[in-house]
Amino acid sequence: MTENLSRRPLTGLLVAQLVSVLGTSMSALAIPWLVLTSTGSATRTGLIAFAELAPYVAMQALGGPLVDRIGARRISVLGNAAAAVAVCAIPALYAIDLLPLGALAGLVAAAGAVRGMADCAGQVLVPGAADLGAVPLERAAGLHGSANQTGLFVGAAAAGVMVSALGAPAVVLVDGITFALAAALVAMLVPTAAQPQRSERRLSTRQYAADLAEGVRFIRTDRLLLLLVAMIAVTNLLDQGINAVLVPVWIREHLHQPWALGLVAGVLGAGALIGALTAAWLGPKLPRRVVFTIGTLISGAPLSLVLALTGTLPPALTAAFVAGLATGGLNPILNAVLYERIPPQLRARTLGALKASAWIGTPIGPLLAGSLIEATSLRTTLCTFAMIFLVATAAPLMLPAMRHMNRAPRPQPDGTRTADNEVLPESA
Template identity: 50%
Template sequence: MTQGTAHDTASGDRLQPGSRLPLGGLVLAYGISQLGTAMSGLAIPWLVLVTTGSAALTGLAGFAEMAPYVAFQAVSGPVADRAGLRRSCVTGNAAAAVLVGAIPGLYALGALSFGPLVALVAVAGAARGVADAATSPLVPRTAAFGGVSNERAAGMNSVAQRTGMLAGLPLAGVLIAAAGPAVVVLVDAATFAIAAFGILILIPSAAVRVSADPQPDSAGPPAARGYWPQLRAGMAFIRADRLIAGIALMVALTNLLDQSLSSVLVPVWVRVRLHQPVGLGLIGGALSIGLVAGALAATWLGRRLPRRVTCAVGFLLGGSPLFIALAVWSALPPVLIVAVLSGIAAGVLNPIIGAVTYERVPPRLQASVLGAFRSSAWIGIPFGSLLGGALTEGIGLRNALLATGAAMFAATLVPFVFPAWRGLDRPAGNYSGAAERPS
């Protein structure tokens, strides 16, 4: 048992194993925070775009938020484990609520210039990184406490994320048009506060001490002690497991391109071709409808899905088609149809990837490995905003969409080519051997 887990068990919880309340509470809190995040993900770029008129500054603002988020998620796993997963998750969300809430406060006072905005989103991104480094290992632990399979738990978590986006993106478009982007950012701050309170109340500390590892700790190498040894152990596990490393690299490439689309290319497309911010919400909402449908299908079908084939097709059809649709069409209806279909294909991915990582990573390493894995997969996101802004200003919107769409198509061919991805369909082996016998 890690020190962080022991710390989390200080209180005398009476909730009995088998209760699904902790997993449900975690999923609910995550969904609420994603609702606000989806809204501010549109509101902040739109706020920068309409106040500066610069696609490059819009991309810079996205970079300033996501770079600290990815960095702190990578290095906060051992800290979250030592301080307590539940406590770290609550503290990170609460800090993000305060920092994000300062943005509309300064805006109302007429004191929000680009510099303070960038500083606030950067520190808030760091706080969110700490919270999410703790959230990832809480999913399999609360699932084990409730007797829920990894596929089902990962699917529920993905559905919560997708549902938050489904509600948040169109709502953001409407509220931006009706009340302005600052109000939308204020709502985001409120959702972080609600998530922090929900985790504190609905997830008793007893739930986080459950180990999903069917083998005793002595079956593998002992958990590293101390910050740097734990961090090195997590990174070493990822490097040794070729499937986990391949998934992280693949998702890093696709996330980089997706971020350039969502944070810069779509807002510029909407502003130039539609001239109405409601289009932001409609496109995001259509994509989210598909993502929720795909995630629900993956959650329901669970282990019956052929993992490798499903992931390969999901990446391919969920990637480049939307880029090409935006490059080809100026009308909204065909773009919305493509967004829904692409979302369905992409929605099946997270439940499968989540289940695979929960199975292959031993609980004693989950805080370090899952945080490092998630940040490795997200490492391209900050640069995606910069890429989208630079390409749009350098070669124009249509050419930027075609270039990023072609790159996405090439990246999504990886699961069809590299043999390490065959490990998706292999039965989960023993946890202790995953790093020593990589796929």
């Protein structure tokens, strides 16, 4: 009984993540489809995606010092609750015909900002919740990734059906409700003990800047983290352009049915879920570098290439499943590496800076995809994305720093870290 109770914080955190991502993945399909069908413009569709993602990325970068002082648990609850209000306002204003493109952009921007804070805090809570339940860190990271992928899979599959049956605004309303439920779950099930000790230092403007700089400085001293964040920044940019613009435009041009959009996203999510569950189960036994190398190479380029060469659904579904399988297996490995290499007292500001750096290109991805389509063609854009994806994922794998993925660094008395007997300098 005691063991079950001690695992309640991690369970609550996982369920909150699942519920939140479930709704987010539904509106991630519903909102672009609403804009695309209302305006017929790939550029405006990309603009709305940019409006949400830019504040999200900014708050990931800037929120760490606030999480350190206010507390990860409180930020998670307040951020999800605020996101619920902003997202529920979208269908409410649409129902009374007061939702021009500018108002929609403002609401998704507000939702993106508070989601960025909540997600920064939620990631910080994972190691502490795992410790309370005596769950191995790699397994906890895998389960957290599995919850994320389950939400993506179920939400995407449901979105296609619900958009066809109920309309996009109703799907967005469901997303708002899921944020409120996620806030309640964290408030009720995740104790304060799951978060790192709060900083007692007064947060002046100078101290705030110093805290942000400390997180960035930690990343700069670790060559593996620098390599990973550069690779992920490029692939996230491409992924967002594919998911938010290229796939919806491909569906509109070839299949003309919103349910197909949900089906492609659902199959992608199913593959990612299987990959994440496999990584959670076998993660402690698998050679990280080998799995990461294979996964990155097949996670993006094949899907773009298949979409460029076909206009039918079966090949697209096959490619989406393979891409999802690869992507789902990567995230638990990445998260375990981050949790091992970053000290608890630096996790909020360092993870926030890392995620913001990795996501810095995501607001540009949809804009780039939409602009390239209108300047060239859908097929040319897909081929271009496939080539960039292949170069971005293949080149870094040849660098020596990648061998450190298989080993946890050992803290040193002077604050430096070692991995494979390598002492990293204080600055790079």
